[in-house]
Amino acid sequence: MRISDKYRYLGIKLTPQRLAILSYLDGNRSHPSAEDIYRSVRKEFPTMSVSTVYNTLDVLKEKGDVQELTIDPRKKRYGPVNTPHNHLMCNKCRHIVDINKEFKFTLPSSMTEGFELTGNHVEFFGFCSNCRKKQ
Amino acid sequence: MRISDKYRYLGIKLTPQRLAILSYLDGNRSHPSAEDIYRSVRKEFPTMSVSTVYNTLDVLKEKGDVQELTIDPRKKRYGPVNTPHNHLMCNKCRHIVDINKEFKFTLPSSMTEGFELTGNHVEFFGFCSNCRKKQ
DNA sequence: TGATTGACAAGAATTATTCCTGGTTGATAA
DNA sequence: TTATCAACCAGGAATAATTCTTGTCAATCA
Structure with missing residues (x-):
């Protein structure tokens, strides 16, 4: 099942913000923090707020499409699944x-x-x- | 090398507070947080402060005598090494x-x-x- | 004895994260 | 098309864990 179909199936919107975060993480091996993600995605969506980043990451993680990494005890880091x-x-x-x-x-x-x-x-x-x- | 000798060798004092934390963690399988450790060790050392707990844990960790666990992304947890x-x-x-x-x-x-x-x-x-x- | 250094307590400051509120959007159904 | 409703989001406040700072004390050493 493609991810867009999966989200439609789940009744969840795959919004531009969510897609931007997903595509930022896709193939990314730098284990960015929420802050890193925020700074990058903000270029495309200047109005995006940090809480949206956290919310989105939580949603994507719950759906199994993003991994929360626990390498760094100071803050959460994220990465694509399957790597x-x-x-x-x-x-x-x-x-x-x-x-x-x-x-x-x-x-x-x-x-x-x-x-x-x-x-x-x-x-x-x-x-x-x-x-x-x-x- | 015994731990007390090691610390003497390193020019570092194995103070009562440090010993108390070490012995609290020894054999402990409950992965306590700094707060948990503080609450417990405080019974014996009522004047101990949280920052001392953090300092001590850092020192012990740097010396390889305590493990910082990253199970819980919300806070650090600690445990004895070798478990x-x-x-x-x-x-x-x-x-x-x-x-x-x-x-x-x-x-x-x-x-x-x-x-x-x-x-x-x-x-x-x-x-x-x-x-x-x-x- | 005096000076130096590590250790400590207490609390302030910082930082990451979560929570709250109010407004917006988009899908759905009348 | 319009009304409704839920999901979504921005912004900022609140929270909780951790770090930093400062002054004091105690042990060590010259």
């Missing part, structure tokens, strides 16, 4: 390295409590070469 | 299920950019049985 988002973060300086590798695990259904799994995210942590020196 | 913290979260209602399974894998050193790895965290996401009904 692996695995990261390695330094405990000290928060430097983040992308791990371009996909991990496929399955969980025994006894553990999933009826969830429909849509993806996973593996976060490695440790100390980067700079911070290793004095720990 | 697996894997989760399954609903994209819609944010319901979180603990996955009591340990995933052990390594990364090829070509990907780690000189990091010293100390752990990992696997987060599964999807839709819980309630939210599956209307997506």
Whole structure:
């Protein structure tokens, strides 16, 4: 099902704002924050407000079309679905390295409590070469 | 190296407050927030302030003795190192299920950019049985 | 003893996010 | 076509978590 059909089916409008955010995220590997998205989409829609960005991201996330990433403990970051988002973060300086590798695990259904799994995210942590020196 | 020796070696004081937080987290599987830790440790140290909790957690984290967890996008949560913290979260209602399974894998050193790895965290996401009904 | 430094408490300031309100739009049905 | 209704959105206020700042204290060391 195409996404526009899906939204029509759900009785939800795929408004220009929503499309703009979706297309900004499509293929985007930079894990932007809401603020980043706001700044970019605002060029096209100067009247758009931050709350609309948050609202929209929530809607798209609920529909499974956008991923909320939890790499950065300070703020939420977002990305398209269907791209692996695995990261390695330094405990000290928060430097983040992308791990371009996909991990496929399955969980025994006894553990999933009826969830429909849509993806996973593996976060490695440790100390980067700079911070290793004095720990 | 014992932790007290390590801290002496680093020229850092393992103060009563720091010890209290360390021991509160030791073996703790409830992924408490800074607030939770504050409320608990305050019983023993009534004068302790929230900023001390945050400072202390930062120090302990930098030293690799405490893990900052990113399960909950609303606030930071903390846990002892060396315990697996894997989760399954609903994209819609944010319901979180603990996955009591340990995933052990390594990364090829070509990907780690000189990091010293100390752990990992696997987060599964999807839709819980309630939210599956209307997506 | 005096100076230096790390640690701490308290509260102010900041920042990301959510909430609220009122107006607008677009689809639907009379 | 027009009325109705719900979804949508902008703007800004409110909230909650976290960080920053400042003054004080205690331990360490010259």
